[in-house]
Amino acid sequence: MRINAYLIVESGLPYEPGKKIPLTTGTMRIGRVWEDHIPELAFEDGHISRNHAEIVYKEGHFELYDLPSSKHGTEVNGNPIAKGAPYMLKHNDKIVLARGSATLRFYIQIDPGRTQDIEDFLPDQTSWRAKSSAPYLVVDLERREVLIESKVLIPRITGYEFELLELLYRNRGKAVSHQEIVDWVWRDFPSRETIMRQNVATLIHRLRDCLGDYGQYVVNIPAYGYRLD
Numbered sequence: 001m002r003i004n005a006y007l008i009v010e011s012g013l014p015y016e017p018g019k020k021i022p023l024t025t026g027t028m029r030i031g032r033v034w035e036d037h038i039p040e041l042a043f044e045d046g047h048i049s050r051n052h053a054e055i056v057y058k059e060g061h062f063e064l065y066d067l068p069s070s071k072h073g074t075e076v077n078g079n080p081i082a083k084g085a086p087y088m089l090k091h092n093d094k095i096v097l098a099r100g101s102a103t104l105r106f107y108i109q110i111d112p113g114r115t116q117d118i119e120d121f122l123p124d125q126t127s128w129r130a131k132s133s134a135p136y137l138v139v140d141l142e143r144r145e146v147l148i149e150s151k152v153l154i155p156r157i158t159g160y161e162f163e164l165l166e167l168l169y170r171n172r173g174k175a176v177s178h179q180e181i182v183d184w185v186w187r188d189f190p191s192r193e194t195i196m197r198q199n200v201a202t203l204i205h206r207l208r209d210c211l212g213d214y215g216q217y218v219v220n221i222p223a224y225g226y227r228l229d
Helices: 159-170 178-185 197-217
Strands: 002-011 019-022 027-032 041-043 053-058 061-066 074-076 094-097 102-111 137-140 145-148 218-221 225-228
Touching: 061 074, 137 159, 145 197, 159 178, 159 197, 159 225, 178 197, 178 225, 197 218, 197 225
Parallel strands: 027 041
Antiparallel strands: 002 019, 002 102, 027 053, 053 061, 074 094, 094 102, 137 145, 218 225
16 A cells, blocks of 8 residues: 655745645654754744644554644644644645644545555646636636636736635635635734634625636635635
C-alpha cells in the first residue's frame, strides 16, 4: 500500500504559497526558527511558538497535535484542537497556526493498486471550470484574473471580492463558514470581531454581481456559510 501525503502552504513566511511539504511515516515538528532551533517545518512569524505543533504517522493515518508549548493554538477547519490531544487529519483539512500566522492544507491518498503522485489527486491550483460545458469560467490565481469564454472578465474582480473568490475557489465544492471567510478576507483587519455576517452577505452579493450569470455557482449554505459549486 502506498500513501501519498503532503502539506500545502497557503500562507506563512518564508514559504511561497503553494509550497508542497511531503509527509513521511515519522514525526514532523512544526514551529518557529530560533537561533539554532530549526523544526522540520519552520516559520518566521513570532506568534508561532518554537515548538508549536507536530504531525505523527500512525498505522495508515496522520495525527495532528497542538503542543503544550504552543501559545496561540492550532485550528483545523476553523475549530481549535485540544492541546496535547490527537486530531486525525482528513483529506483537504485546513490547518491554521497561531490565529492565521500560517495556513496549511493537508492532502492524502491511500492507493493500494498503483503508485501515484500527489498531482493525480490535488485540485488544480491555477484554474477552475464551472459545471456547464460551455461557456466556461476560469479563475487564474497566479494572474489574479477571471476568464469567461476565454476572455478576461471586465471590469476585473479586485479587492475583497477577489479575496473571497480565491477562498471559495481553493475550497470549491466544500462549504466555507462565515468565520473562515472573515478570517481570510479581513485577515489584515485589526478588529475582525467587528465584522458581522451582514458584511459577509453584502460581499457575497457584490461578488455574484461581478460574476454575472456565474454568480449562481456561489451557493448559500443556511446558517453556515457559502460554497462554490
